Amino acid sequence: MSLPTSAPAETATPGGAADHPAISLRGLRKTYGDVVAVDHVDLDIADGEFFSMLGPSGSGKTTVLRLIAGFEQATAGTVELGGSDVTRSAPFERDVHTVFQDYALFPHMSVLDNVAYGLRVRGMKKAERRERARQALETVRLGHLGARRPAQLSGGQRQRVALARAIVLQPRVLLLDEPLGALDLKLREQMQVELKQLQRELGITFVFVTHDQEEALTLSDRIAVFDAGRIQQLGTPREIYENPSSAYVAGFVGTTNLFDAETSQRILGVAGEHAVRPERLRLSPGSDTETPREGEVRLDAVVVETIYLGTGNRVHLRTSDGVELVALEQSTGSLDTREHRGEDVTVRFARADVVPLSS
Amino acid sequence: MSATSADTRPGRTTDPALRGPVARPGSRLLHRMVWLRLSLLLSAPLAWMLLVYVVALAALLITSLWSVDSLTSEIDRSWTFDNFRTLVDNEVYRTVTLRTLGVAVAVTVIDVAIALPIAFYMAKVATPRVRRMLVVAVLTPLWASYLVKVFSWRVVLSEGGLADWTGFGSPGYGLTAVVITQAYIWLPYVILPIFASLERVPDSLLEAAGDLGAPSGLVLRSIVLPLLVPGIVAGAIFSFSLTMGDYITVNIVGGANQMLGNLVYINAGAANNLPLAAAIAMIPIVVMLVLLTAIRRTGALDNL
Numbered sequence: 001m002s003l004p005t006s007a008p009a010e011t012a013t014p015g016g017a018a019d020h021p022a023i024s025l026r027g028l029r030k031t032y033g034d035v036v037a038v039d040h041v042d043l044d045i046a047d048g049e050f051f052s053m054l055g056p057s058g059s060g061k062t063t064v065l066r067l068i069a070g071f072e073q074a075t076a077g078t079v080e081l082g083g084s085d086v087t088r089s090a091p092f093e094r095d096v097h098t099v100f101q102d103y104a105l106f107p108h109m110s111v112l113d114n115v116a117y118g119l120r121v122r123g124m125k126k127a128e129r130r131e132r133a134r135q136a137l138e139t140v141r142l143g144h145l146g147a148r149r150p151a152q153l154s155g156g157q158r159q160r161v162a163l164a165r166a167i168v169l170q171p172r173v174l175l176l177d178e179p180l181g182a183l184d185l186k187l188r189e190q191m192q193v194e195l196k197q198l199q200r201e202l203g204i205t206f207v208f209v210t211h212d213q214e215e216a217l218t219l220s221d222r223i224a225v226f227d228a229g230r231i232q233q234l235g236t237p238r239e240i241y242e243n244p245s246s247a248y249v250a251g252f253v254g255t256t257n258l259f260d261a262e263t264s265q266r267i268l269g270v271a272g273e274h275a276v277r278p279e280r281l282r283l284s285p286g287s288d289t290e291t292p293r294e295g296e297v298r299l300d301a302v303v304v305e306t307i308y309l310g311t312g313n314r315v316h317l318r319t320s321d322g323v324e325l326v327a328l329e330q331s332t333g334s335l336d337t338r339e340h341r342g343e344d345v346t347v348r349f350a351r352a353d354v355v356p357l358s359s
Numbered sequence: 360m361s362a363t364s365a366d367t368r369p370g371r372t373t374d375p376a377l378r379g380p381v382a383r384p385g386s387r388l389l390h391r392m393v394w395l396r397l398s399l400l401l402s403a404p405l406a407w408m409l410l411v412y413v414v415a416l417a418a419l420l421i422t423s424l425w426s427v428d429s430l431t432s433e434i435d436r437s438w439t440f441d442n443f444r445t446l447v448d449n450e451v452y453r454t455v456t457l458r459t460l461g462v463a464v465a466v467t468v469i470d471v472a473i474a475l476p477i478a479f480y481m482a483k484v485a486t487p488r489v490r491r492m493l494v495v496a497v498l499t500p501l502w503a504s505y506l507v508k509v510f511s512w513r514v515v516l517s518e519g520g521l522a523d524w525t526g527f528g529s530p531g532y533g534l535t536a537v538v539i540t541q542a543y544i545w546l547p548y549v550i551l552p553i554f555a556s557l558e559r560v561p562d563s564l565l566e567a568a569g570d571l572g573a574p575s576g577l578v579l580r581s582i583v584l585p586l587l588v589p590g591i592v593a594g595a596i597f598s599f600s601l602t603m604g605d606y607i608t609v610n611i612v613g614g615a616n617q618m619l620g621n622l623v624y625i626n627a628g629a630a631n632n633l634p635l636a637a638a639i640a641m642i643p644i645v646v647m648l649v650l651l652t653a654i655r656r657t658g659a660l661d662n663l
Contacts, residue, residue, distance in 0.1 A: 100563045101563075166571075
């Protein structure tokens, strides 16, 4: 078997990428015995898109990724890559590559041999594959560590080797399974920036699985929020955050103040569930007797707890009729603006910031 | 603040029994004296090692340098290399040594070849329930008596026995029968270390290799096998050294053939030549030392 590295993508889809989405899932379903891991997932991911699958563990996002990679066989439904049906193909027949959560570097090979492995499998000559592997390592700024063993690298370096090992094959689609999960916060933020830059430079479609909503919001072009094996909401980060479609999405992506139907009726005078983001609440000391302005909701509340966040304060409140609220106050640089425990405050927010939820 | 107000605070009341250090003077002494801790921990096993391994081996080496007076059958305790000269000069010993090595190599190769797929199935394919059952199945024969197992093989391989019924025919009693029986008896010792090292290979490594384009055969050759070398070496050392030292199987299914163990047995017993027996016993020891050094040189044990 000797294929040139970039050929499969081009030969598999004559006419190019524009005709078909990079990945197309239809009615995808996966069950393990009685357990339904993925249920009726329909999804199109465009070429060059940074797409995130967000959800708690057990929500089915990783299973969808493994179905795309070919590590699992779908119970029902189809997986198309660039327009060709690969539902029954083995992983080594698919033009997608995976960056594993534990990196899955081969411990008995040097870093360079790890990166060159995919080229070696394709029968490329030693000199050429070493050269390409070296270039890929340069791309992730590890050109000087090719001779090391994976065990001699730090977590962030291993992460980059795993990336280099995948991108050296010039895939159209890169699948990333919680790739930053094992890194500490500082390194993680740095790697997020690098990932985003890499994706833009190479123009590869990234499918990124994460349970970290902040990571998904900052990196992605589009996000699919998963729960119980289904996509709960699909949209841009802004849509997901500003207009969550359900209480579940509103609660999972960022913190939120949820009003159930009964509370909504009482406080807002409207039917159905609603949500307001904590940063939309404005607090002022003392209770206020003025009548609320047009388009404004005003509530009297008591401060239950104030938590200092560095960038601001998170204030937990309880309204006079027992509704729990959270407000986020940005630090403005003025002296002590903290509300104290037990203090009476007035909470205001605009009706326009209240998002109706479909339950 | 008065005592009563402190006590009314939730979480502040403490049971005096839970306060203060646990009084254990002995433990405190041990904590301070690292050497005392170490010597208490290691003295028993060290004494045992010294007695069983070092002293016994030294006694063996010394005995092999003695000789037996052919008239009185008394042991002559003066140093001599006569026994080793006999081993080198007498063709019988060379033949038996080579035969023993050949049997040990054959048993080891067969065992590794059988153990690899079984261990792979157990570690990577079987469901947890099947895996547990297989581990038990592999271990169970170790509870059965060695003699019973060898005699069962004698029955299987006998004329008109089970082996004849299968249509392949029995090889009869001889070296082939010895290899078959020994390969059976030592198989668990080869499966288990290979299984253990396979279990330590994360599934994601196999998936990653497939993901990068390697078909299953290549994944096995380029990823699984290299990572299994320590396990294979460990299993091979077991089956090889156990076969080298065996003499009962040869007696029961080996026909007229003799292995090194038989020569030791005869010289230590019937022939009443303990020094020569000791010298013969040095052969497998030297072979194993040479082998282990060679294996170490290749770096196969680095990942152990």
